[in-house]
Amino acid sequence: MERKCNNLPFLILMQTSKAIHERIKEEMAKNKLSITEFSVLEVLYQKGKQTIQQIGNCILISSGSMTYVIDKLEQKGLLSRNACPDDRRVIHVTLTDDGNELMNVIMPEYHDSVNQMFESLDDDEAETLVQLLKKVRDIV
């Protein structure tokens, strides 16, 4: 009877992603943001105005959580809800000036931090890693 999971790629992959997740969580705590909050801000920062559902699709959380996290960020003054004139069911969300300014500060730090985590890999290794991970990702 095999009691222990001995699929090493699996174990190491999950360890690595967990470590990265924890590291980012700590970084974002410095800015008083949860990872979910940061993810929402990141989507808006990259793509500009989005509907709530578009954001939800990007970061894959439930509609109940979306309402909650958008509420929180609105209370912090980092984004604003705007009714859509064409479809009154829809709400557009955009970063406020404060939100944009905050992201202008946070994003370079975030990118540096992410790059640091992967700087032990040279270009070839990074490419290999991407190829192998894609093979796994696309089968899961």
Add this chain to the structure above:
Amino acid sequence: MERKCNNLPFLILMQTSKAIHERIKEEMAKNKLSITEFSVLEVLYQKGKQTIQQIGNCILISSGSMTYVIDKLEQKGLLSRNACPDDRRVIHVTLTDDGNELMNVIMPEYHDSVNQMFESLDDDEAETLVQLLKKVRDIV
């Protein structure tokens, strides 16, 4: 101004681990277990009797969450708490017969499922992936 994260290894790594996590979550939902609950059972199944703290160290959640998840599993009759005779602060946790039987069923399914997710890689590729991930993990 770089608004988008273009660190491809990072993005693909997080996508892959998230997909795997979701897949396992779905598998475990069939057994009416959350991933945290399964992780606790897995530790006990592998290592036998453990203290609450030992389990917590393995799966890295807070002591408050440990109490909660152990309570749930105890209510389901899958494990039992036992006072430690040598140190009355300590509580030993073991799988009940029901818990053991359940794990005897779940674990082979779980291993198959994990192996499936990685079967697109041959042995060389799996080894390369492990090496590259370790390089990242150990720097984070």
Add this chain to the structure above:
DNA sequence: TATTATTATCTCAGATTCAAGATAATTTAA
């Protein structure tokens, strides 16, 4: 037009998590 289905968001209850502090037992050191 009237009916039905779909869509987008919100509400709410319940589950899960963590942090801080409480409790109680043990170990260490004066």
Add this chain to the structure above:
DNA sequence: TTAAATTATCTTGAATCTGAGATAATAATA
């Protein structure tokens, strides 16, 4: 031996997440 520090677990309260269902608007179809 007593006091202080450490350790293991539990309690509590706040934060966050999910899922089910409500609401309201729009689209599709007869």
